[in-house]
Amino acid sequence: xxxxxxxxxxxxxxxxxxxxxxxxxxxxxxxxxxxxxxxxxxxxxxxxxxxxxxxxxxxxxxxxxxxxxxxxxxxxxxxxxxxxxxxxxxxxxxxxxxxxxxxxxxxxxxxxxxxxxxxxxxxxxxxxxxxxxxxxxxxxxxxxxxxxxxxxxxxxxxxxxxxxxxxxxxxxxxxxxxxxxxxxxxxxxxxxxxxxxxxxxxxxxxxxxxxxxxxxxxxxxxxxxxxxxxxxxxxxxxxxxxxxxxxxxxxxxxxxxxxxxxxxxxxxxxxxxxxxxxxxxxxxxxxxxxxxxxxxxxxxxxxxxxxxxxxxxxxxxxxxxxxxxxxxxxxxxxxxxxxxxxxxxxxxxxxxxxxxxxxxxxxxxxxxxxxxxxxxxxxxxxxxxxxxxxxxxxxxxxxxxxxxxxxxxxxxxxxxxx
Numbered sequence: 001x002x003x004x005x006x007x008x009x010x011x012x013x014x015x016x017x018x019x020x021x022x023x024x025x026x027x028x029x030x031x032x033x034x035x036x037x038x039x040x041x042x043x044x045x046x047x048x049x050x051x052x053x054x055x056x057x058x059x060x061x062x063x064x065x066x067x068x069x070x071x072x073x074x075x076x077x078x079x080x081x082x083x084x085x086x087x088x089x090x091x092x093x094x095x096x097x098x099x100x101x102x103x104x105x106x107x108x109x110x111x112x113x114x115x116x117x118x119x120x121x122x123x124x125x126x127x128x129x130x131x132x133x134x135x136x137x138x139x140x141x142x143x144x145x146x147x148x149x150x151x152x153x154x155x156x157x158x159x160x161x162x163x164x165x166x167x168x169x170x171x172x173x174x175x176x177x178x179x180x181x182x183x184x185x186x187x188x189x190x191x192x193x194x195x196x197x198x199x200x201x202x203x204x205x206x207x208x209x210x211x212x213x214x215x216x217x218x219x220x221x222x223x224x225x226x227x228x229x230x231x232x233x234x235x236x237x238x239x240x241x242x243x244x245x246x247x248x249x250x251x252x253x254x255x256x257x258x259x260x261x262x263x264x265x266x267x268x269x270x271x272x273x274x275x276x277x278x279x280x281x282x283x284x285x286x287x288x289x290x291x292x293x294x295x296x297x298x299x300x301x302x303x304x305x306x307x308x309x310x311x312x313x314x315x316x317x318x319x320x321x322x323x324x325x326x327x328x329x330x331x332x333x334x335x336x337x338x339x340x341x342x343x344x345x346x347x348x349x350x351x352x353x354x355x356x357x358x359x360x361x362x363x364x365x366x367x368x369x370x371x372x373x374x375x376x377x378x379x380x381x382x383x384x385x386x387x388x389x390x391x392x393x394x395x396x397x398x399x400x401x402x403x404x405x406x407x408x409x410x411x412x413x414x415x416x417x418x
Contacts (some may be wrong), residue, residue, distance in 0.1 A: 005031045006351055007341065008178035010191055012038065012153060014051075015330040016314035017137040017186030021064035022334060024149035026077040026342045028351070031168065031176050033152035035325060038141065039333065041134040046242045048211050049130035050249035052077070052236055052324040054063030056416015057331035058126055060307050061136075065143065066333075069136035070386035075239040076123035078221030080109040081279065084393050107397055113411055125223060125324075127236050127249065129212075143236060144314055147155075159191065161308050165352055180341070180352030182310050185353040187299060189315035204379060206231060208321060209252040210292040213274060214244035216283025225281045227382040227393075231323055233277045250274060251321060253296060263293045281386035296320055296391065300372055304365055312337060317368050320379045328416055336363045371413075 003191075007023055009016045020032040025283060053061070053074070061067040063277060083106045098362060114121050145151050152170055159181060160167045168176040183191035192199070219220035219237040226233045231253040238247040252274075267287070275285055299318045304311045313330035340360045341351045349356065383394060 002167070002175045002177055005175045006178065006349050007031070007180050007182060008033065008148065008157075008166065008176065009182045009184055010157065010159075011184035011186065011315075012137070012141065013075075013153075013184060013186065013313070014133060014137060014327060015020065015334060016182070016200060017059060017141055017408075018064045018066055018331065019182065019184065019270050019312065019338060020146050021140050022060070022338045023341065024144045025063075026338070028341065028345055029148055029150075031150045031152060031178065033155055033157050033168075033170070033208055034142070034151075035156050036199070038138050038151070039078040039152045040154075041139055042131065043267050045058045047129060047131040047203075048214065048292055050236065050238060051128050051130060051133060051327055053126045053128055053331075054414065054416035055121060055125060056327045056335070057328045059416075060274050060331045060374060063139065066133075066136045066140040067137040068144070070128065070132050071128070072132050072241070073137050073195065073239055074128045074132075075237050076221055077127060077223050077237060078111070078123040080124060080223045080225065082107040082109070082225045082227075082397075084397060085226045096317045101378075107401060109411065113407070114413075115408070115412055121371060124411070127238050129238065135160045141322060144315075159194065166308050174188045178352075179350055180357075181310055182312055182337070183315040184312050185315055187314045187318050189249065189346065192301060192311055194223065197306060197311070198302040200300055200302065202376060204298070205256055206253050206296040207263075208296050209254070209259055209260045210248070210251050210294065211287050212238065212289030213248055213285040214251055214288045215246050215248060215278070217280055217281060218246050219248055222279075222281075226277060228277065230258055232382065234324075235278060235282070246282070247286075247288070248282065250287075251279075251324075255319070255409060256295070259293060263291055266370040298372055298376060300369065302360040305354075307354070308352045310337060310357055311362060316364075316371060318373055319375045322375050322379050322382070325371055325375065329371060330415075332416060333364055336360060 006028040007030045009020050009030060009032045012032050020030050024030050058067060094209060109124065139152060154170045158169045163181045165177055167183045168178060180366055183189050185191060220263055221237050223237060224235040234251040236249040238249055271286055275286065298320050301316050304316050312333040317329060319326040337360050340356055344351045344356045
């Protein structure tokens, strides 16, 4: 017997699982499909990866019920130092000052930059370990499982679209009819390919190295972004643990060959390379997490919707990690798509109608494309070693410091508050 749902979500990663919880809590009947067992995404060991989440993303996770399931909480990012150049400044400056040096150019974003009308803000964003977020997603899905949220995992499906929706034939044998299918399958999205939606890719010939470090001194909620000749290096504060009271995540991009070389270094040599790039106030550091190596690229789908199909997250777009906005754009997709779908559902309308989906695309794609372009320009500008470009960068940073309205709008956008 074929069962009916309002929405089928293919993929139970952070974006797909969060959307499922938001829609189920709003009263829609949701089927979520994941090819791996949900428990396979969680484990007892340190993962070595972490997510930088905007305040807007935190609010989506709170709305979905996921945030309350985080086992160890989250670390607010209270201050951000952006440095263009090799030299690291000595003592950490007052957050209200912008350092001006001949060899470097620095910007400090501190408490004075937080939006005045958001009094409850604790910082510019939040750092959450990947394993903690996966555990929270797992627990939230299990908590919401029931008549409004059907979980098919591990399972896969064949999708057949018709005028009224889609027929979903699971490999387990069950069949469902859905008014709308949402592709949350990641960058290789099979549903996007099935729909024939063109994809544009931008290759950067870079790889990213990701790990976790323990360091001597407290980070005080500060984050560091350094633009170096071989690529950007970021230190992002993490919440304390009994084993390591002072910890940070490292995201380090370099040309592909150089990144492979660094990733393969012996532990002591890798440790020295990290310490050479750190801000001095955190003291000596030791890598404590697994090292991950990822090829870096950007991509975007030429459209986010097709007949009875919507793309979200990496299925729709992927960014260079230079501004830490990739996953946050996915949570912004969730916010807008869920609002559009819930509004249609509450009015008794078909949530898979073309006009509903086109509204979602109209509200998301222009801003997403603007952020993708911004990250692409930042990567190309800060990656250049040409002296003229270095001068242009530092002039631009000085101008950005003084352009108060532009600075305020940029901060609100990256915080997910626009």
